[in-house]
Amino acid sequence: MKIAADFSQRAVVHSQLQEWIASPMAGVYRKPLDRVGAEVARATTIVRYEPGSKFSEHTHTGGEEFIVLEGIFEDEHGQFPTGSYIRNPPQSRHQPSSKGGCTMLVKLWQFDANDRTHVRLQMNKMGKTQLHDNNQVAVTPLYLDNIEEVSVLHFQANATYSLEAKGGAELLVLEGSAQESTDTLNKHSWLRTPIGSNLQLEAGEQGATIWVKTGHLTQVEEQIARVTNA
Numbered sequence: 001m002k003i004a005a006d007f008s009q010r011a012v013v014h015s016q017l018q019e020w021i022a023s024p025m026a027g028v029y030r031k032p033l034d035r036v037g038a039e040v041a042r043a044t045t046i047v048r049y050e051p052g053s054k055f056s057e058h059t060h061t062g063g064e065e066f067i068v069l070e071g072i073f074e075d076e077h078g079q080f081p082t083g084s085y086i087r088n089p090p091q092s093r094h095q096p097s098s099k100g101g102c103t104m105l106v107k108l109w110q111f112d113a114n115d116r117t118h119v120r121l122q123m124n125k126m127g128k129t130q131l132h133d134n135n136q137v138a139v140t141p142l143y144l145d146n147i148e149e150v151s152v153l154h155f156q157a158n159a160t161y162s163l164e165a166k167g168g169a170e171l172l173v174l175e176g177s178a179q180e181s182t183d184t185l186n187k188h189s190w191l192r193t194p195i196g197s198n199l200q201l202e203a204g205e206q207g208a209t210i211w212v213k214t215g216h217l218t219q220v221e222e223q224i225a226r227v228t229n230a
Contacts, residue, residue: 005035014185014186015046028047028049029047030046044105046103048103051101060092065107070103074098076094084121085122089117109227127140136155136159147167150212152211169214170191171191174187194217
């Protein structure tokens, strides 16, 4: 299966307008954003757990990265409320569930093969630092290595920001809205731009909170090869 699988092209999905699709597990539903592969895939997805639902225990051979957008996600490692940012590296294992239900952004098979770093953060409880060259935008750093950088940008009303994405970029609007090129990105809108792109963001009248990931698209071919051979 291929969805938004040409990584040389810009891709935009307004996920709140999508219909939910049932997964193989009862009570778990999905909205695909991009995907290369069948049930085992390099994929970016909005996932919803109905109250009381759970997924079978499994190993993330290619790693799993997720944000809890609403509700509380649970596994044997703890309870992760709205605003949690989690990185479960390749070969990690867990059994997901949600007693009260939750909605998440989930990314699979998008790690460096040798990454073994676990990350468990609550973004809503972390501080933010004003950008040195823009007093209307602040940043909360989440993750940084020699391949990718992950952060949350906090925009004041109508603030503008230029982002040079030499290694590609991926954005998810957590709150508020923003304009980028001809696209108006509302809550839970998702944008992916290719290697060498430059983004010009302008927040809406209520400001914006945007999760941003850059650099990772340089690894796409390797990730697809690994998931194909899995």
